[in-house]
Amino acid sequence: xxxxxxxxxxxxxxxxxxxxxxxxxxxxxxxxxxxxxxxxxxxxxxxxxxxxxxxxxxxxxxxxxxxxxxxxxxxxxxxxxxxxxxxxxxxxxxxxxxxxxxxxxxxxxxxxxxxxxxxxxxxxxxxxxxxxxxxxxxxxxxxxxxxxxxxxxxxxxxxxxxxxxxxxxxxxxxxxxxxxxxxxxxxxxxxxxxxxxxxxxxxxxxxxxxxxxxxxxxxxxxxxxxxxxxxxxxxxxxxxxxxxxxxxxxxxxxxxxxxxxxxxxxxxxxxxxxxxxxxxxxxxxxxxxxxxxxxxxxxxxxxxxxxxxxxxxxxxxxxxxxxxxxxxxxxxxxxxxxxxxxxxxxxxxxxxxxxxxxxxxxxxxxxxxxxxxxxxxxxxxxxxxxxxxxxxxxxxxxxxxxxxxxxxxxxxxxxxxxxxxxxxxxxxxxxxxxxxxxxxxxxxxxxxxxxxxxxxxxxxxxxxxxxxxxxxxxxxxxxxxxxxxxxxxxxxxxxxxxxxxxxxxxxxxxxxxxxxxxxxxxxxxxxxxxxxxxxxxxxxxxxxxxxxxxxxxxxxxxxxxxxxxxxxxxxxxxxxxxxxxxxxxxxxxxx
Ligand SMILES: Nc1ncnc2c1ncn2[C@@H]1O[C@H](COP(=O)(O)OP(=O)(O)O)[C@@H](O)[C@H]1O
Ligand SMILES: [Mg+2]
Numbered sequence: 001x002x003x004x005x006x007x008x009x010x011x012x013x014x015x016x017x018x019x020x021x022x023x024x025x026x027x028x029x030x031x032x033x034x035x036x037x038x039x040x041x042x043x044x045x046x047x048x049x050x051x052x053x054x055x056x057x058x059x060x061x062x063x064x065x066x067x068x069x070x071x072x073x074x075x076x077x078x079x080x081x082x083x084x085x086x087x088x089x090x091x092x093x094x095x096x097x098x099x100x101x102x103x104x105x106x107x108x109x110x111x112x113x114x115x116x117x118x119x120x121x122x123x124x125x126x127x128x129x130x131x132x133x134x135x136x137x138x139x140x141x142x143x144x145x146x147x148x149x150x151x152x153x154x155x156x157x158x159x160x161x162x163x164x165x166x167x168x169x170x171x172x173x174x175x176x177x178x179x180x181x182x183x184x185x186x187x188x189x190x191x192x193x194x195x196x197x198x199x200x201x202x203x204x205x206x207x208x209x210x211x212x213x214x215x216x217x218x219x220x221x222x223x224x225x226x227x228x229x230x231x232x233x234x235x236x237x238x239x240x241x242x243x244x245x246x247x248x249x250x251x252x253x254x255x256x257x258x259x260x261x262x263x264x265x266x267x268x269x270x271x272x273x274x275x276x277x278x279x280x281x282x283x284x285x286x287x288x289x290x291x292x293x294x295x296x297x298x299x300x301x302x303x304x305x306x307x308x309x310x311x312x313x314x315x316x317x318x319x320x321x322x323x324x325x326x327x328x329x330x331x332x333x334x335x336x337x338x339x340x341x342x343x344x345x346x347x348x349x350x351x352x353x354x355x356x357x358x359x360x361x362x363x364x365x366x367x368x369x370x371x372x373x374x375x376x377x378x379x380x381x382x383x384x385x386x387x388x389x390x391x392x393x394x395x396x397x398x399x400x401x402x403x404x405x406x407x408x409x410x411x412x413x414x415x416x417x418x419x420x421x422x423x424x425x426x427x428x429x430x431x432x433x434x435x436x437x438x439x440x441x442x443x444x445x446x447x448x449x450x451x452x453x454x455x456x457x458x459x460x461x462x463x464x465x466x467x468x469x470x471x472x473x474x475x476x477x478x479x480x481x482x483x484x485x486x487x488x489x490x491x492x493x494x495x496x497x498x499x500x501x502x503x504x505x506x507x508x509x510x511x512x513x514x515x516x517x518x519x520x521x522x523x524x525x526x527x528x529x530x531x532x533x534x535x536x537x538x539x540x541x542x543x544x545x546x547x548x549x550x551x552x553x554x555x556x557x558x559x560x561x562x563x564x565x566x567x568x569x570x571x572x573x574x575x576x577x578x579x580x581x582x583x584x585x586x587x588x589x590x591x
Contacts, residue, residue: 003314006321007138010099014091018138021087022146028080029150033158034073036289038066040162044281084143092139099317100131106320111327112391116352120211121204126320129199130313137310145303148296155292162282169268170261170293177257181300184250189308191243196312198236205232247305254301258294265290327390328411339402339417341367341498341529343388348397350383350552357383359552360397365545367498370521370530372540374570375549381533382423384549385501388531389418401499419497421505423533425484432461433468435487439495448494454520455490456513457483481508489517496526503533511538518542537574546570 011018043049046056046063056063107123159167209216209225216225269286272278278286343365350358357380365371373381386392387399390406398405406414419439427435436451437443448468452458460483464470472478472487479487489505500521506514518539521530532539540546541560548556548569556568563570 003311003318006314006318007095007134010095010102011091011138013098014094017087018091021084021091021143024080024084024087025143025146026150028077028084029147030154031073031077031080032151032292033154033289035070036285037158038070038073039288040281040285042066042281043284044279048280088139088143092135095138096131096135099134100127103127103131103317103320106323109325109328110323111325112386114323114325119200119204119207121202121207122200123320124207125196125200125203126316130196130316133309133313134317137306137314141303141306141310144299148299148303151292152296155289158289159286162285163272163278166265166268166272166278166286170264170290173257173260173264174293174297177254177297177300180250180253180257181304184246184254184301185304185308187250188243188246188305189311191239191246192308192312195236195239195243196309196316198232198239200316202229202232202236205229247301251301254298258298261290261294261297327393337413337417339498341417341527342400342402343499343529343531344398344400344403345384345387346398346400348384348387348394348399350380350387350392350395352383352392356395357552358387361552361554362397363545363547363554363557365529365531367529368527369544370532370542372543372546373531373533373549374535374540374546374573379549380552381549382503383552385420385503385531385533388499388501389415389420416495417497418499418501419492419495420501421485421488421492421503423503425481425488427472427479427484427487429471429473431466431469431471432464432487435472436490436494438491443494448490451490451494452487454493454517454524455486456509456516456520457486457490460486482510482513485509486513486517493524496528498527499529499531500524501531504535505532506539507535511536514539537570537577 008015042063045059046052049055103126107127110118156167156171159170205228209229216222265286269278269283273280273283345361345363348358348361349356361384363371373384375381383392387394388401388406390411393407398407400406401409401414401417428438430438432452433445433448436448445468449458452461452468461468461470485505485508489502492500492502492505506517509517514536515538521532522542532543534540537560543560545557545559546563547554548563550569556563556566556570558566564574
């Protein structure tokens with residue numbers, strides 16, 4: 001019952017409220033026996049008893065009082081039940097609110113590997129449907145269990161005080177019901193685990209489709225996507241029906257047993273009344289409270305159903321809750337120190353799963369140097385730079401910044417010292433202004449403009465209808481690839497980082513614009529070590545050193561002139577690009 005313990009932990013702050021609600025549930029449920037008891041008195045005293053007629057004439061005020069008491073208790077019970085429901089609702093909503101924040105923080109704190117392994121749709125399912133199922137269990141399932149149990153026990157106790165033999169006859173049915181309920185629970189549990197998984201798949205497909213609708217449209221694959229979605233939808237729906245049908249398999253037995261209570265009461269109770277063993281009033285009390293035995297038995301099925309759903313959901317949530325990112329801040333932030341910007345790779349190897357993506361890489365970059373990295377796609381360039389801000393950790397060797405292993409540095413501080421423009425640009429649905437200032441929210445407007453100028457973005461931004469206040473759509477929809485890259489570059493530079501990493505950031509801009517950006521990078525007004533991944537020799541030529549990567553190894557390393565003299569990979573690329581340069585210059589347009 002680790003899951004329940006987890007629930008209890010997260011109720012912190014509302015535990016008192018929840019316990020009060022539970023106690024009230026018990027009291028309200030126990031009070032259900034009061035009215036049948038009063039009813040029994042009324043029947044025996046005023047309706048069928050020996051002195052009924054006499055009592056009716058003489059004790060009229062007692063009768064009225066008893067009737068008023070019945071009404072009063074009903075009102076009291078309703079009022080308390082109302083108040084109790086509010087308490088359940090409040091405490092469960094508060095818990096939901098807290099767990100949701102916690103969960104969101106947990107997800108934010110996960111490292112890149114976690115995002116490689118978990119689908120967005122699945123994480124969304126956890127944040128929404130699963131969380132609500134947990135709230136439901138707290139506010140409804142546990143409440144129903146407590147109330148059913150209390151009513152059951154109260155009814156049994158009450159019945160025992162009237163006639164133990166008749167009560168035992170009635171209880172004869174309970175073991176059978178429990179056995180059926182147990183079988184049902186065992187049968188249905190894996191189904192809900194499966195159901196939950198299918199829902200997550202459905203959400204994943206939906207999320208990917210909405211996020212990728214441009215690609216879908218570009219390839220006119222709507223039909224195919226709808227088919228894919230339909231398949232998942234059918235899957236989910238079928239699983240749902242299957243689980244519901246299982247319930248129908250067991251329901252008749254539970255219902256028959258529940259009805260059995262009435263039958264036994266009718267037979268045994270009737271016999272006892274005729275024998276004079278119990279009074280008619282006592283029979284009436286049994287009859288008016290028999291639902292206190294049969295209803296909980298009926299509820300067992302529903303409770304089990306919901307409980308299995310709860311377990312399927314809470315397990316998924318706890319997975320997030322207890323997932324420890326391998327790469328995480330070890331200590332509290334200690335304020336941000338500005339690094340000098342020295343970087344060293346010391347015999348670094350790296351793998352995502354089993355295959356080596358980087359193999360024994362060593363190089364050093366002094367503060368203020370510019371180093372260019374070139375290589376075919378898939379050579380490992382992005383993987384290499386991802387190791388510096390610890391998006392991933394090395395498999396072997398060390399990455400050192402300012403002479404310290406990055407794994408020993410404060411993570412926030414390390415990342416705060418690195419400005420990075422990633423290969424696939426992601427802008428937020430915010431103003432251009434807000435996107436550029438993402439890393440430095442308090443950046444003054446004139447500096448935002450200055451950085452936009454450096455990134456050769458100022459001009460096209462001012463040409464937009466609302467200039468810097470233009471809201472770019474989700475992921476920067478409405479901007480060209482080159483425009484997005486330039487905003488991302490301005491965003492990276494705006495933090496004035498001692499280490500600036502550009503991953504293919506100028507690949508989609510024209511040569512003239514690129515020239516401008518190269519110039520800006522040389523003239524930054526803050527000390528900055530630059531690592532620039534690029535495909536164009538025009539970008540790499542001015543770097544202090546160029547690394548050529550192939551299949552995760554450094555195959556060439558030197559200055560532009562040195563590498564040309566080597567007549568290797570770099571030389572070939574140089575020749576190829578210079579042959580084509582005439583064509584490129586003629587063809588370049590605004591991207
Ligand atoms: N998140 C990832 N999980 C598993 N493999 C990856 C991941 N990212 C990249 N790879 C693999 O690592 C290799 C190097 O990729 P990458 O560093 O992106 O190359 P480059 O940036 O030079 O194009 C490729 O074979 C690629 O398939
Ligand atoms: Mg790459």
